[in-house]
Structure formats: structure tokens, C-alpha cells
Amino acid sequence: MLPKIFSSSVFKKILMSLTGFGLVGFLITHLIGNANLYRSGSDPFNTYAAKLHSLGPILEVAEIGLLGMFVLHIVTALQLKFRSRNARQDRYAVNASKKGPSKSGFISQNMALSGLLILAFVVLHVKQLHFGPGMDAGYVTNVTGESTRDIHRLVVETFSDPLNVALYVAAMIVLGLHLRHGFWSAFQSLGLTCERSSKALYIASGLLAALIAGGFLFMPIWIYFGVQS
Amino acid sequence: MSQNISVKVKVWRQDGPQATGQFESFDLSGISTDMSFLEMLDTLNEQLLKEGKRPVEFDSDCREGICGSCGCMINGMAHGPERGATVCQLHMRSFKNGQTIVVEPWRATAFPVIKDLVVDRSAFDRIIAAGGYVSVKSGRHADANVMLVPKDTAEKAMDVAQCIGCGACVAACPNASASLFTGAKITHLALLPQGKVEAARRVQRMTDQMDSEGFGGCTNIGECLAACPKEIKMEAIVSMRREFIKGAFAEPPRQAGSDNA
Ligand code: HEM
Numbered sequence A: 001m002l003p004k005i006f007s008s009s010v011f012k013k014i015l016m017s018l019t020g021f022g023l024v025g026f027l028i029t030h031l032i033g034n035a036n037l038y039r040s041g042s043d044p045f046n047t048y049a050a051k052l053h054s055l056g057p058i059l060e061v062a063e064i065g066l067l068g069m070f071v072l073h074i075v076t077a078l079q080l081k082f083r084s085r086n087a088r089q090d091r092y093a094v095n096a097s098k099k100g101p102s103k104s105g106f107i108s109q110n111m112a113l114s115g116l117l118i119l120a121f122v123v124l125h126v127k128q129l130h131f132g133p134g135m136d137a138g139y140v141t142n143v144t145g146e147s148t149r150d151i152h153r154l155v156v157e158t159f160s161d162p163l164n165v166a167l168y169v170a171a172m173i174v175l176g177l178h179l180r181h182g183f184w185s186a187f188q189s190l191g192l193t194c195e196r197s198s199k200a201l202y203i204a205s206g207l208l209a210a211l212i213a214g215g216f217l218f219m220p221i222w223i224y225f226g227v228q229s
Numbered sequence B: 001m002s003q004n005i006s007v008k009v010k011v012w013r014q015d016g017p018q019a020t021g022q023f024e025s026f027d028l029s030g031i032s033t034d035m036s037f038l039e040m041l042d043t044l045n046e047q048l049l050k051e052g053k054r055p056v057e058f059d060s061d062c063r064e065g066i067c068g069s070c071g072c073m074i075n076g077m078a079h080g081p082e083r084g085a086t087v088c089q090l091h092m093r094s095f096k097n098g099q100t101i102v103v104e105p106w107r108a109t110a111f112p113v114i115k116d117l118v119v120d121r122s123a124f125d126r127i128i129a130a131g132g133y134v135s136v137k138s139g140r141h142a143d144a145n146v147m148l149v150p151k152d153t154a155e156k157a158m159d160v161a162q163c164i165g166c167g168a169c170v171a172a173c174p175n176a177s178a179s180l181f182t183g184a185k186i187t188h189l190a191l192l193p194q195g196k197v198e199a200a201r202r203v204q205r206m207t208d209q210m211d212s213e214g215f216g217g218c219t220n221i222g223e224c225l226a227a228c229p230k231e232i233k234m235e236a237i238v239s240m241r242r243e244f245i246k247g248a249f250a251e252p253p254r255q256a257g258s259d260n261a
């Protein structure tokens, strides 16, 4: 019984939703942690980073889980995308939306595109910061009494380059658009909405998308203009 | 007020399932705004027959919006610009004098074109055959109200039971997904006491059939809701997912003749 269920498009949608929610959960914790960048000086952020990394194996397990969700989300998304591609091989000469209850639009119809752009961004982001210069390159701080990585310095250096600022801002806009449709969609995929709640949920998920994207988006701008010093 | 208008109809012509189709344009004048869209096509066909040409093939039956036979894409919209109406209930007053009207068949791999605007929707029949029924000996029909159903449940079931299987949801969906149709049938039967018994098995079989017919996956865009002539709501699809999850956790059915001890 179970193996057959895995190939169902309804199941795949549930998987998209669960991994999507998981990724949103990550984004929220990531945002709260990174909000330390908005505080003055390098200490708050470096202290947070040091504490996070002192979690050791717990953090590693969480990171592997996150990677797993990310991969599962992408693989399932592409499977569904190909299924839909095949489901309409001959295109319409004219396409139009009947509006009303329809959420058809550029955002909702291009989730794979926004998703792949996010993927490209994530690869760059992890390479720049996570795998960027560390303690052996002289990025050392002593906020916690011990020597830890001065990640604040790396962030500030990264965002002193206007090209990086523009890139991160653009990526966050794309993320916001993905979540605009995605977050609300995830509730539907899990069977969690009813007629009365869906309108309020659509608005609420739009606000959440804006909050997440906006929260991240202003970090590079804030640092670039040196508001914190 | 009734009025006569002229329109240019650009309609999809395809001689058969294997043939390659193309658009053909016709100028029509003296079209009454009181005509239905299909009556306008009838007028076109009379004209074509007089000229000894092959008429435009399209499906229709009841012409009162209840059978689900008719349907085509009009200017990129399933059943045309009017909401809550099939093409037989769409009137020419919805169009402007001199307007170009592009008419295409439903396009989905699971709905192959047979001729012009006629598509094969038997994939829907097979989804129904997979589980869209109740396995009971029906015998003579029972008296009304023998099985009591709460009013609000009956109304919810009626909302989804209105589906006439026209295929507009599939046609309008950017993914060519049959989720609204399948969801409506599953929801309808799952709400009522007669259908509840087989709910778990039904949802699996019907969604499996939906997948194997080659329909796309739903991305919750909801263009189907706008296209549905019966204005069936998203709740039909959401409740299909709920039934799917419930069904996945349900005890698998016993094989007939197995030991019940
Ligand atoms: C931070 C990263 C991401 C988050 C928070 C996220 C979140 C979400 C959520 C909540 C959904 C809705 C799921 C549903 O409809 O049930 C979704 C859908 C989707 N995501 Fe993502 N996503 C992320 C990254 C990606 C990436 C990298 C891709 C790459 C291809 C992607 C592709 C898609 C697609 C194609 C859909 C539509 C699913 C469908 O067609 O059924 N996402 N995403």
C-alpha cells in the first residue's frame, strides 16, 4: 500500500507542503537569529553565531535535515512540473484568466522558476558565507571569551560590495514572490483550509511572505549604508 | 435590447485525431445578441453547409447548461468570458460588434482532439469507474428521507454534486489537472452516509486513475474555480486531500472470503 502512495500526485503535493512548511520554519528562525545584525556593533551577531555553533552535533543534524527537506522539495517540485508539462503538450493560442477566485498569474505559474532562482541564490549564499574565510584566514573574535569565527566582519565585507547588496535584495524579492503563492498553497495541499478560512489565510500568508522577505532584504541595505555604526 | 452584430470567428479546424489542425477565420454578420454562442456556431455551420463546406464539429446536447456536453476555449477562457455558464448558456451579448473571437478545443493530453472542437473526455468516465459510485444493491428506490442527512451536509454535498463533468476545469488549469472534477466526486460521496463506507478505497482508486490518465498536478492556482460553470469551490480539492490523508491511514480492506475472526 505505502509504496504506491508515494507516486501519487496528491501525495507529492503533501510532500511539497510539508517540506515547504519546514523550509519556512527554517527561514523564520534564520531571520530571528540574523536580526542581531540590526543591533549595533559586531558583538550581538557574533555572540549569537558562537552560541549557535556551540550546539555542535545538534546543529549538524538540523543542517542535514534542512538539506534533506530542500532536496526533497526541489526533486518533488520538478517531478510535478514535468507531469504538468506532459499533461498539456499542445498549447493554447490565446490564454486568459477568468479572474474571480483564480490566483492565476505570473507568480503562481512560475513557482519552478522562482524556486530555481532561490536555489542558485542559496548555493552562492552558502559558498560566500558558510564556506567563506574563517578563523584560519584571520576572522577571529573573542566575544564569548573563547576564540570564535568573526562572521560579522565577513557579512559586513560582503555587503560593502554594492553588487552583493543588489543580488541579495533581488533574491529576497524572488523568495517573497515564491512564498506569496507557496505559503498559502501549502495549507491547501495539506487539506487545512475551509471556505471561511481561505481568504484570511491568503492575506495572512501574503503578510508573512512580505515579513520574511522584507526582514532579510533590509539587512544588506542596513549594513551597506552603515546605519549600525 | 436585442441587436445584430458582426463578429470574426477564428476557429480551430482539425480533420481527425492524427491530423494537424489550424485556425480558420470566418466573418459573420447579422448575429443577434440574444443568440447563444452555440447558436452563433449553428449559424456559421448553416452558412458552411450552403457553401458545400464541412461544418465545424462541436459537442452539445441539452443546451440548457446541465448536461456537460458542450465546452470550448473562447478567447483563452473556458466556456468564454461569462462566469458560471457553459457555452450553451453564453450569449452573444457578451461580445462586441466587430470583435474577433478565437475558439479552441479543450487542450490536455488526457483529452485528445477528435475533430475540430470535439475532444475525447472518456478519461473522466474512467475516473468515475475507478470509484465514483456506491457499492450497494439498490433494488427498488427507497422512500424519500429514509436516510436522514443534516441540512448543511446535504447542501455541501449538493454544491459539489452539481459538477456536470464538462472538463472546463482541466481545460482552464495551467497544469491540465483534473483535481477539481475528481475532488468534487470524492467530496460528494464522502459527505453522504451512503458513500462514507467506501471513502478510503475510493479516494485512492480515483486519484490513481486521475494520475494514470495523464492529467497534471494541482498547484492551487484556482483557475478551475473561475472556469467551472457550476462554480464549484476550492473546498472540493482541499477536501480530496483530507480524504487522501485519512484514506492513507485507514485499515486496508479485507479480501472477499477471508477469515473475519
Ligand atoms: C527557502 C526555500 C524555499 C521555501 C521556503 C519554499 C517554500 C515553498 C512552499 C511553502 C510551497 C508550497 C507547497 C504547496 O503548494 O503545497 C512551495 C512550492 C513550490 N516550490 Fe518552493 N520553497 C523553497 C525553495 C524552492 C526551490 C529551491 C525550488 C526549486 C525548484 C522550489 C520549487 C517549488 C515549486 C515548483 C513549487 C510549486 C509546487 C507544485 O508545483 O506543486 N522551491 N515552495
Ligand code: FES
Pocket: B059, B060, B061, B062, B063, B064, B065, B066, B067, B068, B069, B070, B071, B086, B087, B088, B089
Ligand atoms: S449543451 Fe448541455 S451543458 Fe451545454
